[in-house]
Amino acid sequence: TAADIISCIAEKLGLEAPNELELAEVVQNASGEECKERRLGPSEYPVALQLLWPQEDTHCFSLRKRLGPPTTSHLDPTLDAQLLRDQFLRFLCFQPRDREYPDLCQLPDLTERTLLENLRARFSRGYIYTYVGSILIAVNPFKFYPIYNPKYVGLYQNRRLGDLPPHIFAVADAAYHAMLRGRSSQCIVISGESGSGKTESTNLLLHHLTALSQKGSYGRGVEQTILSAGPVLEAFGNAKTKHNNNSSRFGKFIQVNYRENGMVHGAVVQKYLLEKSRIVSHAKNERNYHVFYYLLAGASDAEKRELHLTAPEDYHYLNQSQCYKVEGTDEAFEYMRLTQSMEMVGFSADKRKKLIRVLSAVLHLGNIEFSKKSTYHSDEAVQVKNPDVLSLIASLLGVKEETLNSALTTKRAKAPGETVVISYKMPEAIATRDAMAKCLYGALFDWIVMQVNHSLLSAKDFREHRGNSIGVLDIFGFEDFGDHNSFEQFCINFANEHLQNYFNQHVFKYEQEEYQKEGIQWKNIDFTDNTLCLSLIEGRPHGLLCLLNDQCNFSGATNAMLLQKFQNQHKTNQFYEVPQKRENAFLIKHYAGKVKYQIRDFKEKNVDLMRPDVVMVLKSSSVALVRELVGADPVAVFRWAILRAFFRSYYAFQRSSRARTNGNIKRSLTYKGNESPASRQTTSPRRPLSAVNTSPGNIGSRTSMYGVESFLGANEARVLERANQILVKNRHTRTRSRVDKGLKNLQSVKTVVGRTQQQPHRTGRKQPPTVTAQFQVSLHHLMEALGQANPFFVRCIKSNADKVPCMFDETVILQQLRYTGMLETVRIRQAGYSVRLPSEEFIQRYRVLLPRGLLSSRNDIRDFLLRMNLDRNNYQMGKTKVFLRESEKLKLDENLHLEILRRIITVQRYIRVWFLRRKFLQLRSTVIRLQAYSRGHLLRRQxxxxxxxxxxxxxxxxxxxxxxxxxxxxxxxxxxxxxxxxxxxxxxxxxxxxxxxxxxxxxxxxxxSRGSDSRLSNGRLSSRELKTQRSIDSxxxxxxxxxxxxxxxxxxxxxxxxxxxxxxxxxxxxxxxxxxxxxxxxxxxxxxxxxxxxxxxxxxxxxxxxxxxxxxxxx
Known part of the structure; x- marks a missing residue:
């Protein structure tokens, strides 16, 4: 805190009486003179304030003697001062007139000049964000500011709007916590001219929303997929224009779905009206879509040789404007970033390779040239001038060269009993070539969006999400290219008219109608209503779009006839004008000004059909991706793919079984005993079939006992190998919380297609829906989604028309402020009541401050408001609601906060007593047990x-x-x-x-014995001998x-x-x-x-x- 820093400085420098010192935040001008200062309270955090300073050395802290008590009057010292940096200035007793205000509603004198000067002052100090109540104004400085790092992400989490300086993160945080508190869906509508920074604001909002969901745990699947989808869609859908180096040439609405605990549950990306005409032509100083330049700069040498890729100057679709580079962009690095993002979204290496082949085919299509077959003037039939390019395209798309050549140069017309082949003329052949390129790229973009949606699909989210969500709308800005506005600008400005009408209804119309309904004192504020302009464009039955679609149903109608119908029906309309000089154009008075549209190619671009011959050629392709791109229904394509794979597998196994039956199995080794090849051959991942040598030349080798081609054909072997890979993959794949990023089941395909494509209602006619019909349906669904959500508005302002960094062009900015109705917006925010609470909700929210027994009657609530000493001019009581201005709500919230703190302190006191009592009892019991244990221990030791x-x-x-x-x-x-x-x-x-x-x-x-025996036998034994013998015997x-x-x-x-x-x-x-x-x-x-x-x-x-x-x- 400031007090800690002062004590530390005083200790380091040996200063006495640190209590008499204070810190002040000083702002200096260019010459170094102090022009503004603000004294810091002892509990404020100077480091947090320093993080918010601009890069210029115009801010510093000053240590000085305390001049007196702080000049704050309404701030409570117990509140966190870090949260009230700008609120501090709001409650100052003295406010200098030359200061800037973070909220335009605080302007004491509201005029166009004061509003513009306030924005200029903040812009010069590096503050590009300004509030108008809950509306955020973002001025694009065409320069990067270091205010989006993780420190700011954490700083703006769980903060109220206005607690910290205005920031795009504050809007995201407010929408997130409003969703959690109110259990209702929110939406953030980003609008502005082309080049005002809408795409960057969208990316920053998504980044903060995913950070809030992750709660400090980075790397989760859905959040990372949402962030990775941005670079992929930008590469394929953004391009360089005169007004913007990264202009979105399509609109997108990203709906992020949440669980009840605030974690991301899934997301849906809806795209609107890709500008296909940019594929084949673009104006001077503009480029084609980014992905082509990324591919040519970042592809490896092997890929360039395989796809015959060269420099951008060699391609007709890229060299028309002679603009190949964007300042500050490394195309090779962007290609690597694109590859990594596609991998994280779920595009496998095989899918990316096929996708690149289609992109290179689109590039080479532009290089096809035609020449007349004959020199006769009457014969205008054409032929392909460079067949080598045609052969290359046929190989890339997997089609036959002859059929492709025929589709580009001739068409077939059915007559009774026969088919007539008609040769194209030169303009028709070129138009067919360009239509094929546009169709391929448009279908490829739709396929990419569907793949992204499938990767964002949750595992159990096969039905419509019924939980809470936050939608972020990034749609093309209002465009006016002078005399070069065409069908695309007409549709883009029509969408912006819808958004402006949505803004007017929520900011002006609905609010004032609610005031009148509740019977409070209110003086209506006039605003520019564009409802009649929308009726001119889409009204039935004579709106411009209805007339355009009707003319497209007649084959003989022309653009001139369409323009004549426009003038006949709407020449008296105040929003429709005819040019003063005779030309094929008309003018519409949009909310942003008059725009002249050239009627040329309106009908052709609205139909946007590909020749049936070209479609049949692409459907006969050997590349599955190409066939899928031209399929009318992705669900039908997926079903047919499953059916085709089933029959192929069935016949492969049937042929292998027949081969075994006929005895054509070749075995190079014999097996001992009952050992079979199946017992030796395994499908473990340690030895997959792909790692086995199954070439025909190695049939007699030792590895043939593990192979399959020793007794199967090549096709059957590949089928079994693929089946083995599936088995191995399934064996080692755990059950995940999300659907696999490849399209695996029919239900997920139906869900993704239902969320990605919004087809109009089919009529009994055979004609397919037009571009404007599809666009109207998508806008209708978009307005329905926005109408069911609580909106937050971000108004992006372009600081200058030349894209010069840090240049504040008053004329350009003032024009944008005028046509967006910013002055009226500020006026109604100042005079209006931004807080409108039903009586029951008011009592429920502030029940802590209310006396006991208070009923929900108007008199009781009025007495409570009087007791709180609120300014009577800043609140009113309606029939069923309480209307408060933001200042009074802040006072109530501060009192509520103090009362809650008081009660919390009381509860804490009792809890501390209870904890201390419990601790004492536990300690006493522990001491008694310790004494017993000690005595026993001493006796046992004795x-x-x-x-x-x-x-x-x-x-x-x-x-x-x-x-x-x-x-x-x-x-x-x-x-x-x-x-x-x-x-x-x-x-x-x-x-x-x-x-x-x-x-x-x-x-x-x-x-x-011998002598005695002889003597005995002779009878010669003496008496002595006999006596001796007897004694011995005895x-x-x-x-x-x-x-x-x-x-x-x-x-x-x-x-x-x-x-x-x-x-x-x-x-x-x-x-x-x-x-x-x-x-x-x-x-x-x-x-x-x-x-x-x-x-x-x-x-x-x-x-x-x-x-x-x-x-x-x-x-």
Missing amino acids: LAQQKMQHEAATVIQRAWRSYLNSRWFVQLRHRVVPFQGACRGYLVRNRIKMQQREESVEKFRTSR EENSGVNDDSENDNPVFEGSTGTASPPVSPVPRAPLAREESTFRDKTALIHMLSTSEASNLQIRSREPSKMPIRKCLSEIA
Whole structure:
């Protein structure tokens, strides 16, 4: 804010008492002298004001000491000052007479001179927009101002008219929010002369409307399509004229449909009266349509070679005026921009290629020249002089050269029983050629508009839109080319008469009729009414258009006869005049002045028929787009296309099936087992049919197993490939919220055609409707659409006739202000009541200010208005409505705003108390829970510490016991290991000795048994031997080792005869935890005896003893 900036500056510069400083907005003149200033309040935003300054260095901020209190009287300090920059000046106590006013209704002295001077002053400061109430005046500076960037888009969003300086964005925002508040459709009517900036204003309005719909989310489909449709339509429908470098040669009404939430739901573009004559001829210093120059400058080299495109000087339709360039326009860049816009609108690459072929064919048509076949004067039959150009056109359009040549040079007339071929004369052949070019381009433009409408069509919007909408009308401006006005200017000015009548009715007629109906005090204001002029043009049955259409129904009628009828019927009409000198022309007094129209070609241009022979040639074209262009009904064309595609597919599959049946399938590979080609061939997007090598030369290759031409013809293969592409596309396409941008179903085609084309009612006659009949119907539908909507008017003013930047031509501007009735408009806006509210709506809107129990009677409302201290001259009470001027409405709105703020503050106070109370309760509850959690946590931590100490003590005890046991075990092991080694050694040696003893005993027994046996057999055994044998046998029977009792025998020494064991068992090591011994005394005795000692093994009861005790005893 200004206060923040002052504090910052004072801090930086070390100034004292920043409260005594203030900022002022200063305006300087060319010499640098201060001529005007405005003091800023502390809550205003200087940066926001700086964004609104013009480029010239005439504005600055001045920091100075405060001179006194601000001079504002009605502004409340709580209001946002940024919204009231111009309202600030409106409520100043002192207003200098040399200042400019953003609203012409604020002029203290209303005259033509003050009105013009106010516009001049604002124009010199860079303010090209001025209000007249809710009407916007836009003066075209022929220069770009940086006031349309996204900052301004955001600045003017959700603002009332008058809150900020006048701007085209403010009108768009007002229409948008009026639609949302009132749930009713709105329209913005842009009118003005040719070259006044209507097209640019339309683009800016659409840009802001789409920005409001997007809510900061850019890139949505419908909004981007609406913005992209503009460059496409301008390229094909705009051209350079004497008065305008980008003149719209057709009218368009763009109706943007919205949902209830304010988001764009779809849009419709309706076109009016394309100027076809510009295709074949145009005046000096003018050009043909932009798209031809874009194409020749931006097409690639390959496209130029394919289409035989050269420079514009080489084409008859482009070199007539010797004007090829537009200053400041890069044709190549515009072509690239056009291509990108068409792609975003929905034109595929194939469609764009076909479209360019038609455009090049139109260009080459103009280069066809004719010559006489014979030198005889009586023979005027013609032939094509340059057949190479004819052949090129035939190839571009996909027709036969012979049939095209015949259609351009001859015509067929049907006689009873025969058909007569008549050769054209030179003028007729040229007219046929030009008619073909105009027809092709006109049909192409209609097709483009239909494609644009289809891309703007919503998915479920097949029926008429019944929601809210905002329509933007950009129609051709009023034109007067002096002595060169023709049929096109007549139709254009007729449309402008309708718009002026619509403006008069809403601004003057309806408003004053409402004042009289409500019975308020009012003095009628005279205005120029053009109703009689419209009756002259379209009145029935003798209006100019009716006479023109009647003459077109007679083949023998001429333009001279038409002019004679005009004069006979309307020579006494005050709006019709006959030229003073004798010429084939007539004059009409339009609201903008007298205009002279040349009657030449009126009848031909009104009929605008193409020769039937030419139509038949184009219908026989091999290019689907060309056939579609000349089709009488797009719905029928689409149905026929579906039917033709069905039968082609049917016969393609039938031929492929017949080929399989006849065994003509060629397979280069065999498949194993049950594997079939279908199981290997896939239609996945990873390997589409188009990527497969299906050329005839590769039938025997490995890729033929995936191809189709190996067993199908080329046509059938293409059909299947196309079917596969459709399958792949459908498989990977998600359901979208909008219809696909290609014409996919019959219902969408019907909807688009119904919205694009508005055909007049057919009569019983066979003649097709004339141009004026179609134009009247379209204007009738347009006026109906405008009549059902709440209008906003934008009056575009041309600053000068020479297109010089920043030049203010008083004569040109004053003339426009006069014929548009701007002075009367300002006067009725000043004296009238711009706010007209029914009593119920008034109470509903200001119920916050009204006392409780107030009824909707006139007395109650009058008492309320008196209580609000309003100026009695600025409001009146009608029978059913309350009439207010804008100033009084602003006062009521300010009071309403303050009262709402007061109540909001009260509600906020209670809500803050409730929030603080709830916060306190939550905080207290949280603290209590935290305390409980803290106490529990402390106790749990104390218990955990005690538990940890107990576990630590247990661990220490266990470790100490383990240490003691480990130390004893180490000592024991240190002492036992040598003893174990000795024991093991002893046992091993003893085992070996026992084995040796057993072997010796066995040998002894063997030898003894042999001797005893021999002696026994001889009876020689002695008594000693017998005794010894018996003792041995008794020992064996007694058993030296009883295995059933114990596996560990105990040895005991004896003095008797040695008796070794029969089968000794290996001893277990003494290192085991527990060893069993039979008798410890026997073991000690065994260790003490010598090897020769007698050992006696006896079996005893096992005695188990721990090793520690056993070893201690042994030790």
